[in-house]
Amino acid sequence: MQVIHWFRHGLRLHDNPSLLNAVKKCTGEDASLINVYVLDPKFDLNPNKLSENRLWFLLETLRCLDDKLRDKGSKLFVCMGNPETVIPTLVKVNKAGFLTYERQTEPHNVARDRKIKDALQNESVEVEAVLGHTLFNPDHLLKLNGGKPTLNMTGFQTLVSKAGAPKKPKETPDSLPPFPKSIQSPGVKVFDDVPSLADFKDLGFDEKNKTCVINAGEDSAIKTMEAFLKQTNRVLSFEKPQTNPTSLEPDTTALSPFMSNGSLSCRLFYWNLMDVYAGAKKHSTPPVSLEGQLLWREMSHLIGYSTPNFGQMVGNPICRQIPWKEPTEDKEAKKMLDRWENGKIGFPAVDAVMNQLTTQGWMHHLARHLAACFLTRGDLWITWEAGAAVFEKHLLDADWNINNFSWHWLSCSAFFHQFFRCYSPIAFFKKTDPHGAFIRKHVPELAKMPDKFIYEPWLAPRATQEACKCIIGKDYPNPPFDHSVALKENLGKMKEAFAANKEAKSDGGPKAKKSKKG
DNA sequence: ATCGACGTTGTTTCC
């Protein structure tokens, strides 16, 4: 039988249940397996949606996957096109009897997979999708919780305690079935080898912008995980809020890029972590522990799966409706958004983390908080949707569920409501980086600025600016406003928005019905 | 209905 395994995420050989399903079906003399990845020009190959760093990381992960597949007697066919047409075409012309892929739960991916299944319903192909990207089955969790997701970690922990232990990781296949010499693919571009960034120059990707330095692929993922887990004290005492956002090397595990594309299995990480916990007298606990970090990931996936329009404000039932500035309609807001994205807003801490994002494709969690709070409720009053798009474009660990979850949180649109707790672009990093080493690294213009002015260079006297070869307003921008003034104004606007939402809720909600009855 | 405790991770001031 001809079997096709479609890799989407789950870019690994270890703990890959749907790949194992494909392998199991490959019995008999004529059985063969086509492993395929489809690059979608609308998403993966769109330079407006994906930075060079992100595309490079994806291609490099695919190259590592292909290497590993070849070691086991298989290979990866990389195609280009819309999966909604590519996959049905490949199934039909290659007369595949079995199609496997790892299930995705984001509504847009669910809709795409539904269309593909529909397109294949008259074919004699069996389609099997298996969960492999999360610890728990979201359908199971929803059922246990009366059809609704939990919206805070305490509730989620209670829910998880009823769900039973996550599955143990599956074995890695010793060998893989043979593959056809070439695959039939009318109208579909198939690359001979996994393409590189240079192959997409014509689409607008510039190799010069590939600046991130990271080893991709599942071997690196496992190596990174094992190196971290070996540091027993660090693992046992891990508390996320205590980790340092201004550390020049990641103070956290930095496993997220591997986790998001599935070159590392979250179940492997979970159970390896449990082994470390098992050998210890005591360890930190959720929500701040390493286990807690996995639970946050789980909860955001559950919410993303079960909340309509979770990627936007309008039509999203858990999202507070706030009159943000829309860069698509407001020229000044667009200008500010661009300055924010490009590290030219004039507040060194914000510019430093945004520059880290665009050059490394990664930021510490708290750095993301600072940047997100600044864009939305703290300073610029710009819609979180615009910020989420920027993060999604640049972050190697981009994950639709987690990204939207975090932007809801930081903008006080859902989950977190204490809008008077606000990050200061001047004060926040001083706690961990009083001399501004992080700023100096990521905003080189300010490298020679004295400590006294590193977070507020506009206060430096002209002579100081000249001495350190950084004239504010010329070599490095002036901030567009006084933070404390903007903050005060925004706090007032938040208060208004909260009141308006409360009113809207009681108008259409159960309270109104009650008063009608009574 | 009302109140108090709680919610992963704020800032400033004062000792």
Next chain:
DNA sequence: GGGAAACAACGTCGA
């Protein structure tokens, strides 16, 4: 320098 309290005060949940 570290730690505690003041600052101003959100929604949600359960007693």
